[in-house]
Amino acid sequence: MSYPSNFRVADLTARDARLHAFRSDLADARLKGEVAADRFVAGRPARITAAVADIRKAPRPDAGVNTQALFGDDVLVFEVAEGWAWVQAERDGYVGYVADTMLGGREHAPTHIVSAPRTFLYPGPDLRFPISGQLSMGSTVTVTDAAETRGTHYAVLPSGEALIAGHLRPLGEVATDYVSVAEMFLGTPYLWGGASGFGIDCSGLVQLAMRMAGRNVLRDTDMQATTLGEPLEPGPAFSGLRRGDLVFWKGHVAVMTDADTMIHANGHTMLVSREGLRDAVARIGYLYGGPTGFRRP
Template sequence: MTMPQQFALDRRLHAFRPDLADARLRGKVEAERFAEGKPMRVALPVVDLREAPRVDSGPQTQLLLGDEVRVFEEADGWCWVQAVRDGYVGYASDFSIENPRGAPTHMVCVPRTFVYPGPDLRFPHTRALSLGSRIAITGEAETRGTRYSILESGEAIIARHVRPVGEHADDYVAVAETLLHTPYLWGGASGFGIDCSGLVQLSMLMTGRNVLRDTDMQAATIGTIVEPDADYGNLRRGDLVFWKGHVAIMADDGTLIHANGHTMSVTFEPLRGAIERIAYLYDYPTVIRRPD
């Protein structure tokens, strides 16, 4: 992925502070000391990545179980990290990050699923996982005709709810459509709550494509620009419609799907209706991009 110049030293994507910086930025930024970053992995189902090391600092994005991070500092209950997948920098609670063990073998491929203490859906579940979570599977079992995949911990998950890492969905729009009615959550990036650019990123992740997190980043880096007709009649499924601070996915030539604060959910909406509704409060679309 080519990084546009406007993000060359964007603090969302580069770990540097006056006292500490990523060693890869030596010679580009000034800091009292530099650190290589310790490879670690997310240990909880969903982890908020915050702008500051405080619980009242709202999440800028979220990390999912199994996501790889580089840890530059551990102090006062917080880790200062950079996500390997999209480069996002922020603070995560120290108990949510662990040393990597075996590499994940499978990825959750449904919006949400439960983990059980053993291979039986009648057992009380131990946790819930989001689409895109990465886990290590060590075996299989069957109970009353239902197939389970067995985790390293001995816990079990419905086998058809995971697929091997490296096996990808074909259509990112179809993935987004599985998240219909998921609650809108500012900074959300999971099947439990998601925002507009999180929907784009998570859906594309499931097709094997890593894209940047925020709308301004996506508007500058995904695919190629499409010049819309006066009536937007030349748009097609998969095109991305960007406003300042918002993005929606074309589900067909006249309908979009997006996570939005208007309905507080992932929903379908007629393109023309969305354009006029958003223009009334904010402005018209700024750019249309067609993923490669």
């Protein structure tokens, strides 16, 4: 598992169940000696095969969604029971339950990542075919062939399905400005726990945008407020802020796009939208208080 380079367990807690797979009856074998459990098991490698997989708090369809995994994400599976798998995402360490039908093997090494906010899967290299699926930015795929139909270039997958080649970039090729990536999601619906181009929340937007710029960060707002970059003094009337700085409230985060304006996925508009920082401080403060911190990634 690859945590951010500046992540320290002590910054959160060694027993944060969001980032450590342990229950009273079962736990990750790597935690033996640190937590109490009836049994310890090694995680079995698997990969997400659904476009978006909800990671839930409990193994029930009505349980709350904490976050989401995307097509191609690698996970470790600690238990499968009654249609649910208890997993830990390898990219950010998040633990929870996914439907076991959304898991597959790791037969093919990913070669490319989806770089458009959303894209379609076709049963073959022709945009006139009825689509066979859709993928979000951040999904990873294995490209085995290329094709061209009527001047449109396609990337072909092992299944024979095809994607628009221009919607992909090779793994390891990253965006130079994570804020520009975040701005691509303007108008995307707000979704609690959402982490995809189909619906996203505030910390999900930060995480996905930074991932596309080559930086893996933790998932939840409190984690980001503790581990991301360095604390920042915003100055009088927030005059010290610049593009890319992060503004935190209790349970919320926004990205500055310039000295005065921010972008955030928010429950006020139920969209990813722009808002003046001072307007947001006044509006949010009425119900939830002022900003709790500022950080420069």
